[in-house]
Amino acid sequence: MTESFAANRLQSTGAYALELDGVARHFGALVALSGITMRIAAGERRAVLGSNGAGKTTLFNAVTGDFLPTAGRIRFFGEDITDLPPHERIRRGLRRTYQISQLFKGLSVLDSIFLACRGVSRRRFSLLRPATTDVNMVQAESILNAVHLEALRDTLVATLSHGQQRQLEIALALAGAPRFILFDEPAAGLSPTERRDLVAILNALPKHIGYIIIEHDLDVALRVSEYVSMMHNGRLFKEGTPQEIEADPEVQEIYLGGKHG
Template sequence: MAETAENLLGESGAYALELFGVGRRFGALTALADITLTVRAGERRAVLGSNGAGKTTLFNVITGDFPPSSGYIRFFGEDITRFSAFERIRRGLRRTYQISLLFGGLTVLDNIFLACRGVSRRRFSLLRPKRDDATMEQAERILKAVKLEDSRNAQVAALSHGQQRQLEVALALAGAPRFILFDEPAAGLSPAERRDLVSILTSLPSHIGYIIIEHDLDVALRVSERVTMMHNGRIFKEGTPEEIENDPQVQEIYLGGGHG
């Protein structure tokens, strides 16, 4: 079960993300109820659960898209509960979405460059970047990290679905993120593309922690150190990937009695 807030208050410096008693209501509907969750700096966490469990609402509350109805949130020890989404981005929080948010008419490299420029001090500059521009150099490094070097000049609209998902990961890496929320990055990918995704996620710099929401359990369990199970807007169970995979209750509720 999740640790209580009282037990964690003295250890905030060890955590990238802390939620204490977080709830979210939409009228009479309770989407999240009393979520207390902590993720250490550099930790890779999977959040799993059936449709309607509250996973995406949890992400929306963390990123500031929805304010919590109760509780509070800390990011690297700072209370961000009432911060705007942009203020959270400036502090190093990033997110991908289930639906692609890409510039289809631009090249892969241009998309990454614009993402890097958008979180830089020079984000309002209209000057064309020089060859040795630091932001362009960062875009080049990210391009290699997500294995899209061969598609650098391709228009995004012409990419395969899997390549577009890789590009979304690239955009989340823009501007020195400290923590990333991945929302179903393996959705619609082929087996080969899923292997590439696992390779990309496991190769991220060790200081970048993340939470991944994913219906593909094989992907989720391979790229995470700990797993949080959600059910009806609450945390149902937490443990290592091995503990969750072998848990009888998890198998019965989420895996249909077994998981090969």
């Protein structure tokens, strides 16, 4: 682990997308998160890894405002958002995907993306039928291509495969003007081919969009991130580049049962 690299990251005065200082979350006596201090630069892609119950989703909930932290502060592009409701964080460009699908099954793929774009735009209450030149429709078409679903634009969500639904969830997170996205296990349940497609989609996202990806598939996580934070029992216990994490004996033990070459 290069400690100077980690130290420089914490001391740098550059623009951060996300800054967490001493964030904690208790559920009664259970300490789900404790003393989480992280700095994520604008445009940075970070993987958060850890075993079941490590606190990864609770970390996402604290950042999105779905559950307020019990202690600590969170800043988004320099602004303290710790006490803001989720919709105010979305307005500022924060997005997330969920482990469990939140899609409307009765809509087509394009309509789903269009409605997501309209939902985060100022003109969201318009009842007029969208023209193809509608700014939200133009964005929806462009997102459709970004997530490789152009061939399925008119397909009903209910008939999509699991992998295609996960691609659509990424599409919805791209609606509007996202500056930072939290991806919660996007590779879960995907085939090897779909995983490769997911890696390509994430790596081709516009460079200014940073993200955190929670992912149990180490291979996917290390291919789409620039830096990795490992969690255990609600705490950060190890950080490093993907190369450092991949070579770490403790990580190999946890993820690969010590069998990794």
